[in-house]
Amino acid sequence: MTGQVRTVDGRVAGRRGQATRQKLLDCLSEMLSSSPYRDVKVIDVARKAGTSPATFYQYFPDVEGAVLEIAEQMAAEGATLTELLQGRSWAGKAGWQTAQELVDGFLEFWRKNDAILRVVDLGAAEGDKRFYKLRMKILNSVNNSLADAVAELQAKGRVDKDVNPAAVAGSLVAMLAAVASHQKGFSSWGVKQAELKPNLALLVHLGVTGRKPTK
Amino acid sequence: MTGQVRTVDGRVAGRRGQATRQKLLDCLSEMLSSSPYRDVKVIDVARKAGTSPATFYQYFPDVEGAVLEIAEQMAAEGATLTELLQGRSWAGKAGWQTAQELVDGFLEFWRKNDAILRVVDLGAAEGDKRFYKLRMKILNSVNNSLADAVAELQAKGRVDKDVNPAAVAGSLVAMLAAVASHQKGFSSWGVKQAELKPNLALLVHLGVTGRKPTK
DNA sequence: CGGTAAGCTGACGGCATGACAGGACAAGTG
DNA sequence: CACTTGTCCTGTCATGCCGTCAGCTTACCG
Numbered sequence: 001m002t003g004q005v006r007t008v009d010g011r012v013a014g015r016r017g018q019a020t021r022q023k024l025l026d027c028l029s030e031m032l033s034s035s036p037y038r039d040v041k042v043i044d045v046a047r048k049a050g051t052s053p054a055t056f057y058q059y060f061p062d063v064e065g066a067v068l069e070i071a072e073q074m075a076a077e078g079a080t081l082t083e084l085l086q087g088r089s090w091a092g093k094a095g096w097q098t099a100q101e102l103v104d105g106f107l108e109f110w111r112k113n114d115a116i117l118r119v120v121d122l123g124a125a126e127g128d129k130r131f132y133k134l135r136m137k138i139l140n141s142v143n144n145s146l147a148d149a150v151a152e153l154q155a156k157g158r159v160d161k162d163v164n165p166a167a168v169a170g171s172l173v174a175m176l177a178a179v180a181s182h183q184k185g186f187s188s189w190g191v192k193q194a195e196l197k198p199n200l201a202l203l204v205h206l207g208v209t210g211r212k213p214t215k
Numbered sequence: 216m217t218g219q220v221r222t223v224d225g226r227v228a229g230r231r232g233q234a235t236r237q238k239l240l241d242c243l244s245e246m247l248s249s250s251p252y253r254d255v256k257v258i259d260v261a262r263k264a265g266t267s268p269a270t271f272y273q274y275f276p277d278v279e280g281a282v283l284e285i286a287e288q289m290a291a292e293g294a295t296l297t298e299l300l301q302g303r304s305w306a307g308k309a310g311w312q313t314a315q316e317l318v319d320g321f322l323e324f325w326r327k328n329d330a331i332l333r334v335v336d337l338g339a340a341e342g343d344k345r346f347y348k349l350r351m352k353i354l355n356s357v358n359n360s361l362a363d364a365v366a367e368l369q370a371k372g373r374v375d376k377d378v379n380p381a382a383v384a385g386s387l388v389a390m391l392a393a394v395a396s397h398q399k400g401f402s403s404w405g406v407k408q409a410e411l412k413p414n415l416a417l418l419v420h421l422g423v424t425g426r427k428p429t430k
Numbered sequence: 431c432g433g434t435a436a437g438c439t440g441a442c443g444g445c446a447t448g449a450c451a452g453g454a455c456a457a458g459t460g
Numbered sequence: 461c462a463c464t465t466g467t468c469c470t471g472t473c474a475t476g477c478c479g480t481c482a483g484c485t486t487a488c489c490g
Binding site for chain 4: 229231256257258268269273277
């Protein structure tokens with residue numbers, strides 16, 4: 001997948017180089033968690049990593065470029081989201097279980113990577129194709145699995161024919177992502193995390209199967 | 216509501232001052248539509264408005280402050296979203312109509328103000344209380360109406376008792392907002408706008424009533 | 431017409447950006 | 461061990477934006 005890691009000016013990075021590069025990425029990641037995206041400066045990241053701005057520019061064209069790199073790593077790691085739906089059933093009690101575990105896993109993944117996902121979301125919303133494709137890559141596994149589930153139920157005649165599986169799946173995934181991004185919002189809105197999850201699972205189950213879950 | 220408009224150093228703004236102030240806001244708004252938030256610079260906004268950076272700083276503490284102002288104006292205008300749900304029924308064919316019109320109105324509002332809403336969303340997700348409250352203010356009308364509708368149906372025994380109306384309403388609103396933000400994403404994902412709307416309406420109807428709509 | 435406050439800008443120190451050349455360092459070679 | 465090679469890092473510099481201030485112009489009012 002990833003060929004050789006290269007510097008901006010074309011040299012191949014050796015062991016030491018890759019270490020500093022990664023350190024810069026880690027520091028940037030940390031920085032994104034603690035300050036607004038707009039205020040993250042190259043010089044701060046470099047200082048935090050105990051190096052100089054010039055070094056940063058040796059490995060990345062700019063902050064955006066480095067963010068893309070971090071997001072790429074996260075996307076690879078996020079392939080585990082597929083497991084949340086692989087071979088699961090949407091029928092009866094098992095369906096309710098599936099919905100719950102999907103919500104659980106999704107929210108946790110999002111919370112763990114919230115800072116970087118915020119930026120990816122922004123970039124995608126602003127129309128940047130690179131961020132946009134990355135967002136797809138991350139959500140694709142879940143999205144496809146959900147769409148398949150809907151399509152399958154539709155083939156069995158248990159879901160209306162005028163339902164568009166891709167549209168429903170995409171909307172549900174967008175919902176999960178949005179709720180995860182604004183989890184704190186809900187809490188001060190009188191809804192606790194523990195209460196939020198089952199209600200989300202209910203909505204997912206309703207969306208996929210068109211029916212209330214049997215608990 | 217709005218007291219007197221004041222400059223940063225405390226002077227009250229007169230007719231001319233308010234005009235330039237508004238012009239700066241308009242130019243900033245335009246700028247946000249055409250370039251990434253991170254790259255919007257005070258000097259560009261000032262140039263576009265035919266004035267100097269110093270003038271900008273006379274009226275706003277920084278870019279963020281000006282964005283808040285624009286968002287505040289939009290929030291006031293967005294009160295019209297309430298009408299989408301005021302006195303509507305969720306029963307039978309009327310319910311389907313209600314869901315469709317809600318989706319329609321919501322998506323249009325979001326599309327019309329997408330640039331500024333992106334920034335508000337980011338600020339809220341980053342934990343900035345000012346943006347966060349603003350986002351609530353905008354979504355509150357729809358959110359409350361939806362929660363009321365769910366609670367009402369619940370009181371009639373047509374919705375399960377363990378459903379949390381606020382959680383469901385919040386999730387649905389978050390879904391609408393997220394889908395609206397990434398409308399372009401869906402289109403290149405094989406789902407056309409026209410197809411998207413009825414599927415969203417279906418999900419909203421399912422979420423509120425727990426049942427498929429009668430069309 | 432003179433006073434007062436609003437409105438605007440040129441100019442400036444400070445800082446971030448991004449490029450380059452050259453020094454420091456590790457590893458291999460004779 | 462000296463020497464070479466290629467990687468790695470940083471000092472430095474030109475450029476450009478930030479945010480502030482003093483001071484000039486304009487509008488209003490008695």
